[in-house]
Amino acid sequence: MTATNVTFKVFRFDPEKDTEGRYQDYTLAVAPGETILNCVNRIKWEQDQTLAHRFSCGSAICGSCAMKINGHATLVCKTQAMDKVKDGVIRIDPIGNLKPLRDLVVDLTPFWKSFEKVEPWLAPDAHSAPEKERLQTPEQFAKIDNSTTCIMCAACFSDCNVLEVDKRYYGPATLAKAHRFIFDSRDARTEARLRKVTEETGVWDCTHCGECSTRCPTETKPLARINEIRQAAMKAGMHDTSGARHVLGFRETVGKRGLLDENYVPIRSVGFFNLAGLLSLAPVGLRMLARGKNPPFIPHSIEKAGEVRAIFAKREELNK
Secondary structure (H helix, E strand, O other): OOOOEEEEEEOOOOOOOOOOOOEEEEEEEOOOOOOOOHHHHHHHHHOOOOOOOOOOOOOOOOOOEEEEEEEEEEEEEEEEEHOEOOEEEEEEEOOOOOOOEEOOOEOOHHHHHHHOOOOOOOOOOHHHOOOOOOOHHHHHHHHHOOOOOOOOOOHHHEEEEEEEEOOOOOOHHHHHHHHHHHHHOOOHHHHHHHHHHOOOOOHHHHOOOOOOHHHHOOOHHHHHHHHHHHHHHHHHHOOOOOHHHHHHHHHHHHHHHHHOOOOHHHHHHHHHHHHHHHHHHHHHHHHHHHHHOOOOOOOOOOOOOHHHHHHHHHHHHHHO
């Protein structure tokens, strides 16, 4: 097998010397089949022993070797180096939304602390304690199967667009962990858990960018788990949040009229009698008006609106 020379542009940061990060280039002859983790290890072992990075199992189990490759988080132990070469270069950064401590090592404290918000442990009914163990059917376990595969690598946390602008957000990994207990048949706090994660900075703050599921190296796929929590909350009648009201407003306009009323949905989302919420819409509305971006007072009709209504009607029938 023929090796190819590749330049690795690696993020470096020494808190004792640097005020900000910089990049250092290393050149390696990369053989087909080599992972990026193997290449980073070779850089440290063969060229620069000062390089700091995390890794452990090398088998996509421990989750400790997450890094950003060409701008996106991935587990480098399962990523082929030659698949990421762009014009002879691979750029390596520490994962995002977390403070670099040294080179590719970040402070994971905010990530770990986020899990505390959802009490990630089973809370069974103490009055129905079995003599040996709490049983689950295969069908019951299937509901949490995907969310139990999370290895807490923080790749989803790294690339979450919401966390980039709001550090209070629970984060995709935390919400996937919440899912694991909300849907566990052995847990007795389903309603309380649902109520908590539907509050502000919870599931309704997800923007559906899909980065978390794209970067997830397992079957956890946080976006899908977030959507399942939302569905469970709506089914449980938890409609007193802006996110839930937004869903209802969308359903009411599109489902009944076959088109989106962009004037109605924002007002429905904050609440018709929520004066503070309604006033909060004014600045955005005025900016849209000044730039000619405001939606028409009477929404434009669309072709085949009847087909759209029929889809919603069929969905309502299936729900029943």
